[in-house]
Amino acid sequence: xxxRRNLLLAAGVGAVAIPAVACAPPAxxxxxxxxxxxxxxxxxxxxxxxxxxxxMSGYGYESRRAASVxxxxxxxxxxxxxxxxxxxxxSLDVLGVxxxxxxxxxxxxxxxxxxxxxxRLMLLASHTHNGPALRERPDPEVLISATPADLAEIDAxxxxxxxxxxxxxxxxxTQYRPRECRLRHARGxxxxxxxxxxxxxxxxxxxxxxxxxPTGEVYATVFGYGTHPVSGGNQTYxxxxxxxxxxxxxxxxxxxxxxxxxxxAGDQDPIATxxxxxxxxxxxxxxxxxxxxxxxxxxxxxxxxxSGPLSTAYDPAVALPLNVPGTPAEFxxxxxxxxxxxxxxAPFPVHAAKALAVLGAGTFPTSVPLPVxxxxxxxxxxxxxxxxxxxxxxxxxxxxxxLGGDLWIAxxxxxxxxxxxxxxxxxxxxxxxxxxxxxxxxxxxxGTMLNYGWPLRLKxxxxxVEPTLMAAVTALA
Numbered sequence: 001x002x003x004r005r006n007l008l009l010a011a012g013v014g015a016v017a018i019p020a021v022a023c024a025p026p027a028x029x030x031x032x033x034x035x036x037x038x039x040x041x042x043x044x045x046x047x048x049x050x051x052x053x054x055x056m057s058g059y060g061y062e063s064r065r066a067a068s069v070x071x072x073x074x075x076x077x078x079x080x081x082x083x084x085x086x087x088x089x090x091s092l093d094v095l096g097v098x099x100x101x102x103x104x105x106x107x108x109x110x111x112x113x114x115x116x117x118x119x120r121l122m123l124l125a126s127h128t129h130n131g132p133a134l135r136e137r138p139d140p141e142v143l144i145s146a147t148p149a150d151l152a153e154i155d156a157x158x159x160x161x162x163x164x165x166x167x168x169x170x171x172x173x174t175q176y177r178p179r180e181c182r183l184r185h186a187r188g189x190x191x192x193x194x195x196x197x198x199x200x201x202x203x204x205x206x207x208x209x210x211x212x213x214p215t216g217e218v219y220a221t222v223f224g225y226g227t228h229p230v231s232g233g234n235q236t237y238x239x240x241x242x243x244x245x246x247x248x249x250x251x252x253x254x255x256x257x258x259x260x261x262x263x264x265a266g267d268q269d270p271i272a273t274x275x276x277x278x279x280x281x282x283x284x285x286x287x288x289x290x291x292x293x294x295x296x297x298x299x300x301x302x303x304x305x306x307s308g309p310l311s312t313a314y315d316p317a318v319a320l321p322l323n324v325p326g327t328p329a330e331f332x333x334x335x336x337x338x339x340x341x342x343x344x345x346a347p348f349p350v351h352a353a354k355a356l357a358v359l360g361a362g363t364f365p366t367s368v369p370l371p372v373x374x375x376x377x378x379x380x381x382x383x384x385x386x387x388x389x390x391x392x393x394x395x396x397x398x399x400x401x402x403l404g405g406d407l408w409i410a411x412x413x414x415x416x417x418x419x420x421x422x423x424x425x426x427x428x429x430x431x432x433x434x435x436x437x438x439x440x441x442x443x444x445x446x447g448t449m450l451n452y453g454w455p456l457r458l459k460x461x462x463x464x465v466e467p468t469l470m471a472a473v474t475a476l477a
Contacts, residue, residue, distance in 0.1 A: 034307065036081030036178025037211050037219050039257050042168050044093065044161060045073045045238050046132050051157050055150055057095045058129025059234045060143050060451060061347050063150070066130075070232070070239035070280065071248075073131055075165055076259050077172040078211070078220050080183070082310040086173050087375065089122045089222070090165060091259035093240045096125045096390070096416030098136035099369070101162060103415075108166035114173060119314035121169070122373055122386055125412045126260050128229045130239040134158050137417055139354075139453030142347045181219055184210040185382050185406070186303030188293035192286050193227035197267035197425065197434050201393045203227065205263070206293040207408045209382075210303070211256070218256040223294040224408065226263025226393065231270045231286045233278025242270065245287025246294070253295055264411045266392035266419050267434050308378020317369035318472040320420065320465045322456040324366050325443050334443045335359055338455075347450065355445065355455035364455055370469070371414040374476045382406045383477060386413035387469075389420040390448070392434055398470055403477050418458070419448035420469065426460030 046054035047069060056064040073093035079086040097105075102123060109116055133140050133150075135158045140146035146154065188206035195202050203226030211220040229241035240247070243260035250258040276282045297303065325331040338359070341352035358364045371388040383406065385399060391411035399409055411420075418436070425435035436449030436457040449457045458465040 034082065035181050035183060037181040038079045038081070038172050038176040038178050039077065039220050040168060040172040040176070041074050041076040041257055042164060043072050044075050044132070044164060045069055046157055047238070048072065049160060049164070051153070051160070054157060055133040055140075055144060055146070055154060056130060056236070056238070057133035057138070057140065057144060058131060061145065063145050064234075064236055066236060066238045068237040070130075070235070070237045071244045073128070073238055073240055075168055076257055077168045078222065078257070078259055079172050079178075080211070080310065081178040085120070086116070087120045087310055087312065088116060088169055088172070089124060089259060090169065091124045091126065091261070092165070093126050093128050093244060094131050094134060095127055095129065095138075096412055097123050097414065098134050099415040099417050100136045101134055101158060101415070102371070104162045105165050108162055109169055112166060112170055114170050116169070116173075118316060119312040119373065122375070123414050124259070124261050124386070124410065125416060126229055126240065126243045127262050127265070127412050128239065128241045128243070130232055130235050130237065130241065132157060132238070134161065137453055138451045139351070142351045142453055143451050145346060179219065180214060181211050182214060183306040183377065184212060184298065184303045185306050186210075186297040188297030190225055190289050190293040192270050192273060192289050193268045194271050195267055195393060196269045197392065197432050199267060199394060201397050203263055203265070203268055203393050203396060206290065206297060207261075208294045208297050208303070209306070210298050216301075218254045220256045221250050221254055221258040221294065221298075222261060223250065223258060223290070224261035224263055224410065225290050226265045226396065227268040227270050228265050229262070231278060231282040232280060239283065242283050242286035242290060245283050246290040249287060249291035250294055253291070261408070261410045262412045264387070264391040264393045264396040264409055266390040266411065266421075268393055306377040306382050308381055311376045313374045313476050315372045315472055315476055318372050318469060319367035320370050320468055321367050321459040321463060322365060322454070323426070323443055323459040324456060330443065331359075333441060337441045337444050351445070351450050351453065354453065358455050368417050368454070368458065370417060370420065372469075372472050372476055373413060380405065382408060384408045384410065385473060385477060386410040387420070387473070388413055388415050389418055390416060391420045392422055392425065394422040394424070395420070395469065398466075399473055402470065402474055418452040418454060421458055421465060423460040423464045423466040426458050426464060
């Protein structure tokens, strides 16, 4: 196991050495080559594609612009072909894919002549907090105090981003001949996460999928972990944080391209190591721990080969219920509370004004649509469950208990409309950031729901967010 102590023995302020890859039992015999693979990558760093000094997103209530680039931000497209049919995974160095952007990317793919069923496209945000701003959610007018001029700039980059991702998918599917490959799955462990919301669960799983030729040449490595990519802290440069650092190390060690998949990390934060708080040094330390865990898991041919047909399912809009006032008096009180917020410091007035406009028009939402997706390799094999939103770690535990088997649970998939709290978080007497409420009135959106621009918070209880999402996941799985 790679531990923090291993890292500290090797770490310095500069480069950090990767611990030696441990020997492990060899994989089970490979099945006949039944899959194909194509893979490609583009740079999406705004300053590299015509948007200098561009706005950043990830940390709240101030306008940040990137003065430089620590590591380039990328979009990496992996297509796994089964029976001549592509199944596409795109790993993106952005805070999240807003709902409207997810919809637009899929529409643009169709417009440029690529037939790809919704369930066979998976968009995966790395959630770096030193990445580019995109339109819609989180609300840039609330989160980063965006001005009308800022919004025009964000719209221009968002349009570029949509077209670039769609074209990347097209190139990956049409410009390369699929190479025969086998898929080898293994698991490691990394321990640089903590639960910041007071829950006992801490995620340590490092699932890995090696996409390799029948003779072992590496084409791609898909690897995951479940903690917020905020190791670098609040900076004024673009940076892919620990996932990008780990990706570079894995590619250097194995060849091919590496893709990161973030887990149910809504309430998970990286820990300071050896006295280092959020900083470029911590990015290297955490990237080294994660890459070493992934490399060790795959060392000496370890793991098991995935076989069988790749089946997929997709529910684009699980309706997570919002906590809607049940009486005219409660509704009037909600409006009064938002009116009071108009005189508070930023970001409350902007959010309150928008909430009052929606509530006053009588067209306010009663639920948050959330996509849920499943890829399964073989009838009883590995299942990749990809949940939209900033899903908190409780769902990782609930899903594993409910379903069993070989599971890879991802969050931040396809689109990120908000945090997805547990029922317990939604019902706490002292609200948490993840729970999305304020202490003065149970219907007011606060914390993350404020940042994402919703006028109401998610609902707890018997008909709340947790049983709703779990019912959808188990039905799909």
